[in-house]
Amino acid sequence: MAVLSKRLGKATDLELGSSHPSSPPAPLLKERGASSRDASAEASRAVKPGRIRQEQEHTILQAAEQVFARAGFAGSSMSELAQAAGLPKSTLHYYFGTKEALYRAVLANILALWLEGAEAIQPEAAPADALRQYIRHKMQLTAERPDASRVFANEMLHGAVHIGDILRTDLRALVKRKSRVIEGWISAGQMASVDPMHLFFSLWAMTQTYADFESQITAVAGAPLGARGMRRAQEHVESFVLRACGLVS
Amino acid sequence: MAVLSKRLGKATDLELGSSHPSSPPAPLLKERGASSRDASAEASRAVKPGRIRQEQEHTILQAAEQVFARAGFAGSSMSELAQAAGLPKSTLHYYFGTKEALYRAVLANILALWLEGAEAIQPEAAPADALRQYIRHKMQLTAERPDASRVFANEMLHGAVHIGDILRTDLRALVKRKSRVIEGWISAGQMASVDPMHLFFSLWAMTQTYADFESQITAVAGAPLGARGMRRAQEHVESFVLRACGLVS
């Protein structure tokens, strides 16, 4: 997992950094260390590679995720982004060069998150346990990082132009690999016959919907689901999927 | 269904027409007849209420759906919209006043479509038949009007500010009503115990994902699903849901 997300992070930065009209005014040393954002080591190794830069980038990215989630790429202006980060517009340009580069940086962070969790699906695992764990992971992400989910959803809704390459390579490979595991379970009679690819589509859809379409869900439910509602949602998805896969508890 | 969609159309137009800074320069006679777009009666009753207006509005709305689906509200400019419709920008303003009014008109059309199909869920029906029919209806909409689905998804992703009222009233009422039917089936032992509200969320998510996240699906599948792929998707969703509801075929 750590390996995977690191590899993807690189791939993203790569795809990203190449095609700008103007290169950023500052070095922009593309390196997120192995331990990404632990606050403890902050003071110790704070010497070398732009401690200020790291902090500011983090501030900006966090604010940008919120803003992009609310309005999408086109719907967010640099001045909004700047205001949300509590910094002048020029400072954002100093750190990320262009609005698109900032957007891609947000996406890169999210993508790594999004691809995690599938390690639970292993040949040796019991299908029910593996699926339950995967669903829990996805629902947790939905509950704890709804903005991340929404930015990701928005990107795909509009054609995934910025992350298409990664989807076509890494995500496709991941699904292929895990599909073989599921097919193994099926032919071993351990679960019902379900098209693995479509199973992934359904899992992603059912879990992400609680973040992406939260406004619809709130409207139908009459009020935001809250912690209790989300717990109930998770139970629903778990039992729904397990039953659909012929894995009655 | 006809009654429902008409009522909603009105409600939408109402919510719509009120809150503009400037009122449209032309009368804008808000009336879509009962038989919305049959080409046969076109020549016969073409006399009274602005035949040209009706045709032009239709042209513009159709083009706008495509454009809004691709780029969202903020990402679409009036000049793009105009170019897609093959008309000068001022003409769009003549017919719809503002970009937002045009967007709302597109949404209103879509919303009626989206709310259809739930009539299949009736107390007297067999649960398996009813659910299968509902899923088919949703999948058909996804396959035939993916742009409509995407505009709708985009609207909800960004808070459903333009249709929140209708979701909170009409959609909520619909779900409440149909949930009672499903609860009836459950307590009669006709299907497994599934939270009806969350069942709807899952159904919507699983079916719409094939339009809204088509780029992701194409990337993972290696190529667009096409007609055969969509047929397979429908079979997957049907059997998946039926099994999850304890309705083995």
Next chain:
DNA sequence: TTAAAAGCTGACCATTCGGTCAGATTTTTT
């Protein structure tokens, strides 16, 4: 046939947009 209504559009406008840059300030290195 004529007057009125509806349809149409090129030219224009104020505002906002993403982005640049010179130069000041702060931090780090020597």
Next chain:
DNA sequence: AAAAAATCTGACCGAATGGTCAGCTTTTAA
């Protein structure tokens, strides 16, 4: 302490945006 590097930002710019409007043409009603 001095030099170098990195950080920071107000002022500015050309382009694009949504929207307006006067005046034209076409369609409809009288």
